[in-house]
Amino acid sequence: EVVARVSGIPTMARLPHRETADGLDAAFVGVPIDTGTSNRPGARFGPRQIRVESAMLRAFNSSTGAAPYQSIAVADIGDVNVNLYDLKDTCRRIREAYRSILSTGCVPLTLGGDHTIAYPILQAVAERHGPVGLVHVDAHADTSDVMLGEKIGHGTPFRRCVEEGLLDPGRVVQVGLRGSSYSADAYAWSRAQGFRVVPVEECWFRSLAPLMAEVRAQMGGAPVYLSFDIDALDPGFAPGTGTPEIAGLTPIQGVEIIRGCRGLNLVGCDLVEVSPPYDTTGNTALTGANLLFEMLCVLPKVRYL
Amino acid sequence: EVVARVSGIPTMARLPHRETADGLDAAFVGVPIDTGTSNRPGARFGPRQIRVESAMLRAFNSSTGAAPYQSIAVADIGDVNVNLYDLKDTCRRIREAYRSILSTGCVPLTLGGDHTIAYPILQAVAERHGPVGLVHVDAHADTSDVMLGEKIGHGTPFRRCVEEGLLDPGRVVQVGLRGSSYSADAYAWSRAQGFRVVPVEECWFRSLAPLMAEVRAQMGGAPVYLSFDIDALDPGFAPGTGTPEIAGLTPIQGVEIIRGCRGLNLVGCDLVEVSPPYDTTGNTALTGANLLFEMLCVLPKVRYL
Amino acid sequence: EVVARVSGIPTMARLPHRETADGLDAAFVGVPIDTGTSNRPGARFGPRQIRVESAMLRAFNSSTGAAPYQSIAVADIGDVNVNLYDLKDTCRRIREAYRSILSTGCVPLTLGGDHTIAYPILQAVAERHGPVGLVHVDAHADTSDVMLGEKIGHGTPFRRCVEEGLLDPGRVVQVGLRGSSYSADAYAWSRAQGFRVVPVEECWFRSLAPLMAEVRAQMGGAPVYLSFDIDALDPGFAPGTGTPEIAGLTPIQGVEIIRGCRGLNLVGCDLVEVSPPYDTTGNTALTGANLLFEMLCVLPKVRYL
Amino acid sequence: EVVARVSGIPTMARLPHRETADGLDAAFVGVPIDTGTSNRPGARFGPRQIRVESAMLRAFNSSTGAAPYQSIAVADIGDVNVNLYDLKDTCRRIREAYRSILSTGCVPLTLGGDHTIAYPILQAVAERHGPVGLVHVDAHADTSDVMLGEKIGHGTPFRRCVEEGLLDPGRVVQVGLRGSSYSADAYAWSRAQGFRVVPVEECWFRSLAPLMAEVRAQMGGAPVYLSFDIDALDPGFAPGTGTPEIAGLTPIQGVEIIRGCRGLNLVGCDLVEVSPPYDTTGNTALTGANLLFEMLCVLPKVRYL
Amino acid sequence: EVVARVSGIPTMARLPHRETADGLDAAFVGVPIDTGTSNRPGARFGPRQIRVESAMLRAFNSSTGAAPYQSIAVADIGDVNVNLYDLKDTCRRIREAYRSILSTGCVPLTLGGDHTIAYPILQAVAERHGPVGLVHVDAHADTSDVMLGEKIGHGTPFRRCVEEGLLDPGRVVQVGLRGSSYSADAYAWSRAQGFRVVPVEECWFRSLAPLMAEVRAQMGGAPVYLSFDIDALDPGFAPGTGTPEIAGLTPIQGVEIIRGCRGLNLVGCDLVEVSPPYDTTGNTALTGANLLFEMLCVLPKVRYL
Amino acid sequence: EVVARVSGIPTMARLPHRETADGLDAAFVGVPIDTGTSNRPGARFGPRQIRVESAMLRAFNSSTGAAPYQSIAVADIGDVNVNLYDLKDTCRRIREAYRSILSTGCVPLTLGGDHTIAYPILQAVAERHGPVGLVHVDAHADTSDVMLGEKIGHGTPFRRCVEEGLLDPGRVVQVGLRGSSYSADAYAWSRAQGFRVVPVEECWFRSLAPLMAEVRAQMGGAPVYLSFDIDALDPGFAPGTGTPEIAGLTPIQGVEIIRGCRGLNLVGCDLVEVSPPYDTTGNTALTGANLLFEMLCVLPKVRYL
Ligand SMILES: [Mn+2]
Ligand SMILES: [Mn+2]
Numbered sequence A, B, C, D, E, F: 001e002v003v004a005r006v007s008g009i010p011t012m013a014r015l016p017h018r019e020t021a022d023g024l025d026a027a028f029v030g031v032p033i034d035t036g037t038s039n040r041p042g043a044r045f046g047p048r049q050i051r052v053e054s055a056m057l058r059a060f061n062s063s064t065g066a067a068p069y070q071s072i073a074v075a076d077i078g079d080v081n082v083n084l085y086d087l088k089d090t091c092r093r094i095r096e097a098y099r100s101i102l103s104t105g106c107v108p109l110t111l112g113g114d115h116t117i118a119y120p121i122l123q124a125v126a127e128r129h130g131p132v133g134l135v136h137v138d139a140h141a142d143t144s145d146v147m148l149g150e151k152i153g154h155g156t157p158f159r160r161c162v163e164e165g166l167l168d169p170g171r172v173v174q175v176g177l178r179g180s181s182y183s184a185d186a187y188a189w190s191r192a193q194g195f196r197v198v199p200v201e202e203c204w205f206r207s208l209a210p211l212m213a214e215v216r217a218q219m220g221g222a223p224v225y226l227s228f229d230i231d232a233l234d235p236g237f238a239p240g241t242g243t244p245e246i247a248g249l250t251p252i253q254g255v256e257i258i259r260g261c262r263g264l265n266l267v268g269c270d271l272v273e274v275s276p277p278y279d280t281t282g283n284t285a286l287t288g289a290n291l292l293f294e295m296l297c298v299l300p301k302v303r304y305l
């Protein structure tokens, strides 16, 4: 039966709601926090608003021919039950929830939430898959040691991941970095780990398809995680986020990066830092929903018509 | 388990989602249309936004002691599948959906949607219960014969209902009427049917508890339907609606009217005309959610602690 | 022919547009400035936005039975051509434009614009009618001697009017005054002129109908001008204005004041200080449009059905 | 006389308002509907808001030297009187209104309104000019057979046009297509008709001047209609629309397309799908106003200084 | 020198900025957190936005004649340096900062921040003054034992205060309570402590001056703290807050409560829960600024002219 | 001590506030006016909002390695005390304030305010440095002779500057010009003076680094002033401005222009026309803050690490 787009309780992409990941090849899951944020909050409502705006999504990718729903079993499994008053406890809850999701072989597609969540998610991912490659799209490196004296926050997740051996540093790429910084050589730590750093200046005025060809070569066939901070995009396109930086990527480049991941052994993806109170038109959430759909379309088992 | 308010796929009042009304005493149901609107559209998103903002609702009524969830079975049964391109066909679909809901003995609590929907809902209600009493809270009488030459629209539902004998005209009260009008004696037709008309001027500066005592006497024990157009409230309190009129009711008076329906034989209720694009803070939808909760609390079988 | 409300080039109340006031009993006229404002600007767009929102207005007053369009000739005569770069020159242009309007016997209903405009309008009014009575509804007395050292601005018009003998001080009432002030006895100057000052505290929790009975007695049959600053209303009801003050009048009281002017010898009216950039829903402009319609309905020659 | 931009009743580009197209070479005309919309409504207010924001437009095109008002007679002829409650009847009214406009030899420049309106407009256009070429700029092909089971809506106009022989299929180009779709080969039907389909990916990172040279060659000297859906632009630039799709055209490319139509035998143009409730800054309407001015500048008889 | 209101770096009420409270009788101080919030965040920007909107404040209270700046030394001493990632550590920092402020005899007027902050502030207050009386204006009792399993949050401060003996329970009044609740007898715990509970229903339609006369009698001459949650006001007047509840107090009643505290031995005041991302017009912050000014005006040493 | 970004009274870039420019190498200074504006006002709040959003700025430029605060003494010296009611008097006040700032050898970095202010600033600059070179980034040439008959306004500053010999016309470049115009050869006057005019069409789709190499050659070692109107950027990126024109520069290009000024003998810079009421997300002000930081980073004495 045909159902009007405006109708119904909003699940991601109007998919069925399931209680668990059992039997699913991929699952959309929300992590509604913003308590790791340093500036504008609101990302706690990111999952809810992405679901709402995802009503625009249809079944096929008209550009690539991907037919995800004819290929794999997908559903929306709701949100992790977070603790808004204790960020460390929230990290524990996320880690446990993802352990459970991953145990079934399901690939989680995460609706954030602030970027803090990448740390406990990657704890669970590495527990199952070993140290993984990382495609990290962001305005910020998120590799600070501390924020306001604290180890856990949205500016530190990848520092923690390296310290715990969750990443394969030779297979980490960070794309879109920019903005003012706490030191003159802001990406020295990343480079010292062996990360490939692609400052935004290297992306200006050009297609990122060539970059992604190099990234695919770098990543090989081993497991890879894709973490996409919506603030990688220029705030002209994605105003609804907490720490915007000007002169960023375009949505076109964002789509190129994700489509460029086709063929990788993706074991998980996230789209984080959508902050609805600053998204006055809903279009940042809509952009997030579309990027998540593009991620779904490049998962290993998806067929192209 | 305690779940954070920001978490989860938004059903009304965070209730379970059910596919049908079977086994339910009361059900929240959405009718997402605005194609009967004469001015600002957007009410098609009313059900979705009311559900989103209803996350603030808790289990008990602190003011009256009502404990609805300990008294009756309630769920959210989703939306009627409307036809956005043919208003008359939409009316048919609504009528049939409500026939089905009412057939189980369930009381529908409707999330509108523009006021057109009251007409097909009352067709189904009268089919089951016979002509009903009506408590109609609104800035407008909604008794026009035609709008732009058409019989079906949000300004005509109660004219159609009278023509089809769906109402018991001696048990109809219209509260909050006001605004500029198409004729100098705007409520003549209502009065000619035997309706009690309460222009907003009779409500200014005073509690409506005495009025509701009279209404309860007028309604007696026979079936009553409650139809609440959010534009009955002053646009200072409910800006997110399509045809606002100044100098309206306060939310306090809105609550008084609903609480004043306690003891009536309510067979259905609606809250219509919430238009999210004009609800810049979400508070009109929040108001709608609270009014629907108050309606739930005065249903016949609800107990008070 | 019936025309949909959303259709057409927006004139006030969807009236015909005329180039001059010739042959009109009353005319809506805009004065699009905000260069007299001390805080938030934007009132230059007040006339345009009031016209846009006035599409909701119908032909009759359902509450009072007034039938203005069956009684008198009314049109929208457009805007005064202001000089945005020289406030004093703008005042000259306004004065001359109103001289012309008033010369035909037409009653101007002004869409402001900031309150500075009341000064040159009253120059023209007094030139024709002699010193007039004034019903001044406002959060502020607007009787400062200077603002930032300047004589002309939206905080000084009534001081200038008194200095020039344009008002009959024993027939001036100021209603709704409040807020923090530049001196402890903020209304001393007004009282010293013989104005009746009604601080907002005297209005709280009550109908203003009794006050207006007194005002009518005070005004008698001589010419009266009505000047209504939208900031007289509480910012909960009229957020779209430049210098809001909390704890103000309600729209109900605003309507009571205007309806209470029925029977007065009104020779001009204005509704000022609507600032669309701060009117996120359009409802402040809508309120202004309704108040202007109520003013039209109490003009001397209007009949009631 | 010089008139301040903020002053006056808002006609398109501050042009004179005329009742009919008699004696005009070109006419701006509004079609205020959104009842063909599948997602966010609001385009009914598109004509009104485009007029409001068009106050920024001046008389010459500084980039191309076009001097439209020194070349041809242009005016704003107001809106088609639509039926908001019956989309099919609205189509009939549009068709008749455009028959009348076209009968005088006037070129209509349409302010939409949702894209449904292109169907009845093209009925009138083909009636006068025979099957026409089409430059269709859009995120969507708008060639669905049905929407929610209905034949008429904003996703179907060009299917209907082909069925009725209103277009010359070998002279149809669709530019900017993208987004998720109902089938994997979303543009198969278009291609099967002989349309040239230019998916947005072929537009990324490049000037569209070369494309337009090809289009001009394709179109030749026969009549051409230009239909521009504002959602062709990326939602970063045009958020105020109903069905936004990410990674779209830039305004630069939009301007290139229109300027690239110079020399064509344009017999009509439209700019559709501006939805003011989602245009929080007014800049989508402003963009629409500028694109309409660019269309005016490339009409056949316009001279360049 | 006269300075335009729009000019200058925004301190509270355009007062001088001081580093410490030394030599001050009263000090405005901000506590920019929202990490104790259960629903909509944003109160971390409350102090900043209240300062911005406070530019409207002038030197005198036109209604009461209070002349605070001629009576006592007042300044803005900036914000407590909070830890956004650890709410318990933030509480420690607040407590220590207020110890320091209070040690000089200064009365702190706090710009919140969410209501969690009342707990550590009252720890410091009670340390200096012993158990204090409390005038608590709020939609919520804020006396929960835990929120999502945690002891510290914006729903628990007054429970913690009672447990630690910081309050004199016989001199506690809670005004404005309402909304749905977690138990049917939502205020039982408050009443069991000896608090006076004034549900909002007791406030509807009436002046609160009589209530405040009783409160003054109850409080006597011993130290009193005033804690004002902006959500006590109806969301029509104060939309910019995190957990709005309908049918609340009016700003008039809010002003009456504060003016009714004149004569009390006030040792500290706060205005909390202003959330700028939900305050689309700035008027909630403006309301907060005005209420803080009214609090300043009723401090013990302020003279009235 | 580390201080949370949300904390504290908002100075530019969280720098210390100083009363004067004494001892400073560079100073941020605000000029809060919009009384020179022809369309949307609001730029009077530009300085305040840029300061608020500048809380995101950190100490180093991660892209260029600039370390401004380790190189030169910088502070925020507040706002010029403008006269909102007399634009000519405001110009006098600005000229005198900048004379004082420049007398100490300090380089002013101005937060506008509308573009009128460039005229009196350049009067003071030329008084000290003689006729200067000018890098003018704008959608508009701002070289009109009069606006609405007046000589002073935001469309005329550079005409006045040339008339008074404040500029070295052979070292003036205007970048980004576009939009409809009052004459067909809109930039004839600029070219006649010897200005280099770079219409926006010459900037589309390309890096502006080559252009800036030419500009540096043109400017040589003599004093240069940089004036950046935020409306040079496309309104998709900078909606919060008064006279937006479509198809403009990107923030990337804006950054390239400023970074391309490194090595010039910059004696002053401004960033004008940010209008907060039209900046619904704060991101236009944030963009302005970042561009001002980039300007600071290219001042003559700044070192790069
Ligand atoms: Mn990140
Ligand atoms: Mn980031």
Ligand SMILES: [Mn+2]
Residues within 6 Å of the ligand: B115, B138, B140, B142, B154, B229, B273
């Ligand atoms: Mn209704």
Ligand SMILES: [Mn+2]
Residues within 6 Å of the ligand: B138, B139, B140, B229, B231, B232, B243, B273
């Ligand atoms: Mn209604």
Ligand SMILES: [Mn+2]
Residues within 6 Å of the ligand: C115, C138, C140, C142, C154, C229, C273
């Ligand atoms: Mn006033």
Ligand SMILES: [Mn+2]
Residues within 6 Å of the ligand: C138, C139, C140, C229, C231, C232, C243, C273
């Ligand atoms: Mn006022």
Ligand SMILES: [Mn+2]
Residues within 6 Å of the ligand: D115, D138, D140, D142, D154, D229
């Ligand atoms: Mn289309």
Ligand SMILES: [Mn+2]
Residues within 6 Å of the ligand: D138, D139, D140, D229, D231, D232, D243, D273
């Ligand atoms: Mn489209």
Ligand SMILES: [Mn+2]
Residues within 6 Å of the ligand: E115, E138, E140, E142, E154, E229, E273
């Ligand atoms: Mn509280």
Ligand SMILES: [Mn+2]
Residues within 6 Å of the ligand: E138, E139, E140, E229, E231, E232, E243, E273
């Ligand atoms: Mn509260």
Ligand SMILES: [Mn+2]
Residues within 6 Å of the ligand: F115, F138, F140, F142, F154, F229
């Ligand atoms: Mn400029």
Ligand SMILES: [Mn+2]
Residues within 6 Å of the ligand: F138, F139, F140, F229, F231, F232, F243, F273
């Ligand atoms: Mn400009």
